[in-house]
Structures are given as C-alpha cells and as structure tokens.
Amino acid sequence: MPASRPIGSVTHDNTGRVVLVSGGANGIGRSICDAFASSGATVVCLDVDEPAATKLPGGIDFVRGDTSVEADCKNAVSFTVEQHGGLDILVNNAAIQPPSSYVPLAELPAELWDKMLGINLSGYTFLAKHAVRVMKEQQSGVIVNMSSGQAHRTARQVPTYGPIKAANLHQARQWGVEYARDGIRVVSVSPGAIDTPLVRASLEAQGGEKELANRHPLGRIGKPEEVAAAVLWLSSTEASFVTATDLEVDGGLGAFGSFADPYPMPE
Numbered sequence: 636m637p638a639s640r641p642i643g644s645v646t647h648d649n650t651g652r653v654v655l656v657s658g659g660a661n662g663i664g665r666s667i668c669d670a671f672a673s674s675g676a677t678v679v680c681l682d683v684d685e686p687a688a689t690k691l692p693g694g695i696d697f698v699r700g701d702t703s704v705e706a707d708c709k710n711a712v713s714f715t716v717e718q719h720g721g722l723d724i725l726v727n728n729a730a731i732q733p734p735s736s737y738v739p740l741a742e743l744p745a746e747l748w749d750k751m752l753g754i755n756l757s758g759y760t761f762l763a764k765h766a767v768r769v770m771k772e773q774q775s776g777v778i779v780n781m782s783s784g785q786a787h788r789t790a791r792q793v794p795t796y797g798p799i800k801a802a803n804l805h806q807a808r809q810w811g812v813e814y815a816r817d818g819i820r821v822v823s824v825s826p827g828a829i830d831t832p833l834v835r836a837s838l839e840a841q842g843g844e845k846e847l848a849n850r851h852p853l854g855r856i857g858k859p860e861e862v863a864a865a866v867l868w869l870s871s872t873e874a875s876f877v878t879a880t881d882l883e884v885d886g887g888l889g890a891f892g893s894f895a896d897p898y899p900m901p902e
C-alpha cells in the first residue's frame with residue numbers, strides 16, 4: 636500500500652468582513668454561514684425558517700424575511716449595514732424546489748410558477764439591488780448567486796427550477812459587467828447534487844440516492860461544506876480577477892455526456 640500523500644490545506648481570514656446569506660438557516664446556506672463565521676466574518680442570515688434559525692451558532696445574526704418580498708430584502712440589507720457598518724459579501728442562496736414542482740410543463744400550476752419565480756429569481760434581484768447600492772458607495776463587494784447544474788443542462792419535469800437557475804447565472808454575468816468598475820465582483824456557483832433537505836425531499840424523483848450518486852463521476856453526492864468552500868474562495872482576494880462567471884462544483888457531473896456509458900453501480 637503506498638504511503639498517503641500530503642493533500643494540502645487552505646485557510647481563509649475574513650476578519651472584519653460582513654456577510655449576508657439568504658436561506659442560511661439550512662442546507663448549503665447554513666454551511667456557508669458557518670464557514671464565514673469560523674473564518675472570522677460577521678454573518679447575518681436571512682431566512683423564513685425561524686425554528687431552524689434558533690440552531691444557528693451564537694454570533695450569527697438572524698433576520699426573518701421572505702426574499703420574494705422586496706421590503707424584506709431591503710430590511711435585511713439595512714439591518715446588516717446599521718448593525719455592522721457595511722456589507723462586503725452577499726450570498727443569494729434561498730431557493731425552493733418542492734417535490735410538487737416535478738411536473739411536465741403542461742401540468743404546471745400557475746401559482747407554483749409564480750411562487751418559485753418570486754423566491755428563486757426576484758428574490759435574488761431584490762437582495763442584489765439593495766446590496767449593490769451599499770457596495771457601490773463602498774466601491775467594494777462580492778455577490779455570489781447560488782445557481783445549479785440544472786442551469787446548464789436539463790431533465791424532464793423541471794420546467795420551472797431549471798430555467799430560473801439559468802437566469803441566476805445570467806444575473807451574475809449581467810451584474811458583474813454592470814458594476815465591474817465599482818470594485819464589485821459578481822459570480823455564480825453551480826452545484827451538482829448536494830446532501831441537503833432540498834435534495835432529500837426529491838430523492839425519489841431523481842431515481843434514489845445510489846443512482847443519483849453514481850451519475851456523478853466522483854461517485855457520490857456532494858457535501859454542503861464543499862459548496863461553502865467554493866463560495867469562500869470566490870469571495871476571497873485570491874479570486875480578485877474572477878467576475879461575471881460561474882463555477883461548477885459538481886463532482887464532474889457537467890462534463891459527463893449523456894451519451895457516455897454509465898459508471899457501473901457500486902455493490
């Protein structure tokens with residue numbers, strides 16, 4: 636057996652930086668809150684889930700708000716700036732994909748379309764709109780839009796989630812170009828399947844856990860911390876020449892052609 640090789644390590648110092656994370660009470664957003672907080676940042680979590688927010692570690696602020704309501708987004712940004720003196724990083728992460736949304740287009744209820752559009756698309760715009768006003772004045776800031784592998788390629792029965800995730804990519808590109816000369820970088824992250832309540836709720840619709848894991852070349856679904864690590868890097872000075880683009884954090888899923896032989900199922 637060969638001796639194991641060093642794998643290196645990365646540490647971030649976000650001391651003094653102020654971060655606002657939408658949907659930070661659960662799943663990927665929660666990991667992003669934890670990663671920023673443990674690297675020294677001041678973190679504000681905006682979420683609708685008050686019971687889950689009580690489990691956030693001390694030191695992370697919670698603002699209750701629905702991102703589909705512009706006034707709630709404005710309030711979260713104002714709270715952050717009033718309490719902490721600025722806003723350095725906005726992570727647009729709150730989105731929904733209820734099991735009832737796995738329907739063909741012809742059966743899509745208009746109310747569900749409106750609801751998902753409100754949270755998954757308008758919510759990102761409203762938060763960024765108010766954040767960018769602060770960042771423009773500061774002449775610095777980073778905005779990260781949580782998109783998805785489903786922004787780049789699609790499947791049957793995702794007539795709402797997929798197209799909106801594609802729009803989340805383009806929001807990042809457009810805002811990144813718009814504010815490039817104001818010291819503001821805007822990027823998106825496209826995860827593959829990540830082990831969170833959102834994915835657990837739709838595992839059956841995606842063929843079950845083993846099947847879903849095996850579709851990723853790395854042979855597993857990802858961990859929320861692995862997405863958080865990408866967000867921390869993109870928000871750091873190490874990514875100072877990275878803007879108006881997307882990073883796929885997907886275990887190779889995006890590179891794997893649908894024409895390719897599937898990997899054998901592990902025992």
Ligand SMILES: NC(=O)c1ccc[n+]([C@@H]2O[C@H](COP(=O)([O-])OP(=O)(O)OC[C@H]3O[C@@H](n4cnc5c(N)ncnc54)[C@H](O)[C@@H]3O)[C@@H](O)[C@H]2O)c1
Nearest residue numbers: 658661662663682683684701702729730783828829831833
């Ligand atoms: N889990 C995955 O495999 C995966 C893959 C690709 C992309 N994503 C994206 O990552 C992000 C996070 O997903 P997740 O899996 O952690 O989801 P999750 O359901 O585990 O967490 C989402 C969080 O958003 C909050 N939220 C929902 N509606 C809200 C609203 N209107 N206002 C404020 N907060 C609200 C929820 O309360 C929850 O805390 C989403 O943008 C999702 O589309 C997830």
